[in-house]
Amino acid sequence: MDETMIAQVRRFNRVVTQQVGALNDRFLARDRPLGESRLLWEIGDGRDVRSLRTALDLDSGYVSRLLRSLEAAGLVTTQPSPADRRVRLARLTEAGWAERRLLDERSDALAAELLATLPGRQRERLVAAMAEVERLLTAASVRFAVTDPDDPVARHCLRAYAAELDVRFDGGFSLDHGIRADAADVRPPNGLLLVAMLHGAPVGCGVLLFRDAEPAHLKRMWVYESARGLGLGRRLLAELERLAAEHGAPAVRLETNSALTEAIALYRSAGYTEVPPFNAEPYAHHWFQKPLPPPG
Template sequence: MDAEHLQQVRRFNRAVTGRIGVLSDDYLGSGRALGEARLIFEIGRGGADIRDLRVRLSLDSGYLSRLLRSLEKQGLATSQRAAGDARVRQVRLTAKGRKEWAALDRRSQDVAVSLLTPLGERQRERLLAAMGEVERLLRASSVVIEPADPGSADARLCIEGYFSELQERFEAGFDPTRSISADPAELVPPAGLLLLARLDGQPVGCAALKISGRRFGEIKRMWVAPSARGLGIAQRLLDALEKHAADAGLSVLRLDTNRTLGEARALYARNGYVEIAPYNANPYADHWYEKRGLRPRK
């Protein structure tokens, strides 16, 4: 990693934290540090599951518990077991907590105004565009891609999302029993692999590899949830699949796709996949691609 790149990130972090006033124990004039103030805001008027708060705020259980105990001691929040699932605890703001939430919301709005008001119109537009880009890229950097059990609940959620989208987009619908198989048993080593992409702990994409013989692999189940598109997840999934394939000794990857999936075809084309003659009898395939010469990556 380039040293100047790292220094730029650190300068940016210092500039932002100083400008928005998170360095004191009086964030937004609330008399409390950012951690407590942010937790109040995230609980919100409707309450929240503690498990979701932990994931959303990237907090470990112990620290989150201490923050919640502090809010409860101050009479700002209460927590209890969920009615339908005793394993889930929910937290809600009290009347006093909701009043505090409203005050934080107003003060946060005032800070936003103070950031934008001194700037001219073009500067405001540039700042807002830059903020949007930074937010997207920070979300992208939060995505984790790793091998997963193809029979897990998260894997089933993604694959069902994939099937559902194909059903909507294909002109004649989609029946997975008529397509080339990629069953869970075919997607575990050494027969294959399933990768899941997770954002804030939630599954948002998948990609699979089926291994055929000593040299050939086939890409299956490439999908990204609509809510997570535009973050470069499909490219990262493809890169990870290629690395796993090369590390497994494969030198050729193949795939088939439908003509309606233009974005998928563009992804493969810009990554060196070339169109070839049909190599299977998939009734949903209109295009077949291949990439040769895979090499293990360091």
């Protein structure tokens, strides 16, 4: 890693935590402790105590105490969940909503104040650079994990994948038609399912099927609409290729539908070349292949 890059990141951290971090805390702290404000904010439309705990990464006893305090202030009510009476649901009262709106306004005002100190041209450049940093920092916190196809997260991904293709393909799409990739095929050693996770939520996936010394077969590659524009597709593809090479596959091949123009452009720019059809996938119009370096 280049030293000047590291130094820049550190300068950025220092300046930003001084400017933004301090302000951010100040706006949330309205006569009430910061922890309470953050909780109030996080409750929003109503959440169970457990999810609040994991979202804010706080001790269970601590959250409990904060909730009691918010309850005493008349901002929050809690009640047992009908589904599981051990779990308690917290929701905002009318006063709680009012308080939350106030925090919202203060937050807006603070952002406006920051921008107001700069003349117009610099302001626009700042906002643009902030958007870029935000986008790339988000991308940087995406993690890839090989996941069991029966995992709820994995099922969710595949359902979302199918739902989008059903809309985009002429004549729709179903996981049950065409060449299938059932749970058993997608588990090692037959294959694998890679999921891209962002802060605990899936934002993309891809499947590899292995067949001895033949090329690995790539399917179900997909990035959530909300996570596009982060260069995630390219990274997902690279990670899948790495896994295929690690498994000893001499190449990766895949088929795709001509409706998926961005995907096709991605494959081409990543070094894939179009080859004659290597299977009879009814949904496919194009077949691609890319050789892999030997493992190790």
